[in-house]
Amino acid sequence: MKLKTLLLAFFVCVFSAYAKDPVKPEYLKINDSTYCYKLENGLTLFIAENHSVPLAYIEIAVRAGGITQTKDNAGLFHLYEHMMFKGNKKFKNSGAVQKALSDMGTASWNGTTGIECVNYFFTIPKGELENGLDFWNNAIRFPLMDKEEFEVEKKVVISEIQGNVSDPDRYISVYAQKKLFPKAPWQLDPSGSVKNVENATVEQLKEIQKHYYIPENAALFVGGDVSHEEVYELVKKIYGSWTNNGVSIKEIEDVTVHQSDEPFDKPFYCVIPYEKIPPQFAHVDIMYRGPDSDFDEKGTYPADLLTFHLRNPDGKVIKDLLSDKTLKIPSVYDLSVGYSTRRRTGIISFGASMAGAETKIADRTVYLKEKIDGILNSFLEDDCIVDEESKKGIIRRLEDDRVLESETFKGMLSTLRYNWVSNNIDYYMNYVKNVSEADDEDIRQLLKRYLKNKNPMIALIINPAVYEKCRADFDRLGFVEVKAEDAFWWNEE
Numbered sequence: 001m002k003l004k005t006l007l008l009a010f011f012v013c014v015f016s017a018y019a020k021d022p023v024k025p026e027y028l029k030i031n032d033s034t035y036c037y038k039l040e041n042g043l044t045l046f047i048a049e050n051h052s053v054p055l056a057y058i059e060i061a062v063r064a065g066g067i068t069q070t071k072d073n074a075g076l077f078h079l080y081e082h083m084m085f086k087g088n089k090k091f092k093n094s095g096a097v098q099k100a101l102s103d104m105g106t107a108s109w110n111g112t113t114g115i116e117c118v119n120y121f122f123t124i125p126k127g128e129l130e131n132g133l134d135f136w137n138n139a140i141r142f143p144l145m146d147k148e149e150f151e152v153e154k155k156v157v158i159s160e161i162q163g164n165v166s167d168p169d170r171y172i173s174v175y176a177q178k179k180l181f182p183k184a185p186w187q188l189d190p191s192g193s194v195k196n197v198e199n200a201t202v203e204q205l206k207e208i209q210k211h212y213y214i215p216e217n218a219a220l221f222v223g224g225d226v227s228h229e230e231v232y233e234l235v236k237k238i239y240g241s242w243t244n245n246g247v248s249i250k251e252i253e254d255v256t257v258h259q260s261d262e263p264f265d266k267p268f269y270c271v272i273p274y275e276k277i278p279p280q281f282a283h284v285d286i287m288y289r290g291p292d293s294d295f296d297e298k299g300t301y302p303a304d305l306l307t308f309h310l311r312n313p314d315g316k317v318i319k320d321l322l323s324d325k326t327l328k329i330p331s332v333y334d335l336s337v338g339y340s341t342r343r344r345t346g347i348i349s350f351g352a353s354m355a356g357a358e359t360k361i362a363d364r365t366v367y368l369k370e371k372i373d374g375i376l377n378s379f380l381e382d383d384c385i386v387d388e389e390s391k392k393g394i395i396r397r398l399e400d401d402r403v404l405e406s407e408t409f410k411g412m413l414s415t416l417r418y419n420w421v422s423n424n425i426d427y428y429m430n431y432v433k434n435v436s437e438a439d440d441e442d443i444r445q446l447l448k449r450y451l452k453n454k455n456p457m458i459a460l461i462i463n464p465a466v467y468e469k470c471r472a473d474f475d476r477l478g479f480v481e482v483k484a485e486d487a488f489w490w491n492e493e
Helices: 002-011 076-083 094-103 126-141 147-165 168-180 194-198 202-212 228-239 249-253 297-310 316-323 361-379 388-405 409-422 425-437 440-451 464-469 471-476
Strands: 028-031 034-038 044-049 055-062 108-113 118-125 218-224 268-273 281-289 335-340 347-355 457-462
Touching: 028 425, 034 228, 034 409, 044 228, 044 409, 055 126, 055 409, 076 108, 076 118, 076 147, 076 194, 076 202, 094 126, 118 126, 126 218, 126 228, 147 168, 147 194, 147 202, 168 268, 168 281, 168 457, 202 249, 218 228, 218 409, 268 361, 268 464, 281 361, 281 440, 297 335, 297 388, 297 425, 297 440, 316 335, 316 361, 347 361, 361 440, 361 457, 361 471, 388 409, 388 425, 409 425, 457 464, 464 471
Parallel strands: 044 218, 268 457
Antiparallel strands: 028 034, 034 044, 055 118, 055 218, 108 118, 281 347, 281 457, 335 347
């Protein structure tokens, strides 16, 4: 009875898909081939069956990374990720780890550190399923943190951090998040700082392992030519003794605070010279802070509905922007509207590439922002924002996406991991229904709360030669020039 109570609490509501046989373990059936179990120690297990090829995919994810960092340890979750492959109780050093991977016939393997999670994964022949599960069990639970390997890996991580400085896509993204969420710039840059990694100690990484690498804060994803019953029994056998070290999951979830303060007292315009963009073109991104799943889950559904509506190439918004001769947007493929649900950092963005960059591009960027403002404000006066036919089309596309996700086990598990990390599985299960129930009034409330009379960040990416030619216009309009060294929070220490 206790197990059943635990499971019902986890899934929030009762799903008819739970197995009814009291002898068998209970599970949530997500679709015809995908299952979710919850172990007694809190470990979540997702299994996606697909018998088309004799392979098995195993991924383990931990809710840690950028969002759990502090200013003083930013970069250590990234360093920890690297140490996962450097030896554990069973495979004593990096050489033994490599041999184990080779012996299993591992097709591909890696680990990544993101804003909301750290994950590790590989693909193996299906006959190596138990060995693969055992491998990650030892890596996750019993890392050795050899001091010599530690010092070597510090240099590797520092090199990666420094490499990010020369990657415009990377530093533009980091700069935007730093400006939009000023209270936690280090939390939103998962690569971390050089200084922190240089000064890191093995003891610090052991504290990370003890506090964050616990079953209640982790999920295991298994897919391919497998049986969900078999996988569950193996996972229970191998991972069932994993404990939470007395750590409350609330301690982890409460690490960060909601970014409630407005970041700008007026629209923030910045220009980013980038030598690889052709001189005749410039690209603009207009970014507003939007709803997130932790503090405004209800707002995420009209945010998705609105952005799906705005993306319609046959809609009046896209047609209006394309027909505007001042903007000189070449095609529908040069326009974008973005929104992704995150736990604490939702961003609604509008992107446009404009031709004729040498002609009044600074003024045209301001004009584009004002035009977007006008479009958004006009919705508040419309009797109908998203008509029923358009809404039906959006819902059909969402339903089609669900079908496509399930066609490959990696695609399905990737979707589930995103939802497990960024919201929860109940959110995923009810997502299409909740978007379909969002209406024009919900969109109006979204517009009033996040977009109307708000001050976004407007980033213009332009060829350096064109920037120099038009510098006086940028200065006149108050644009801030952004270089790579400006993007990373740790350069400001």
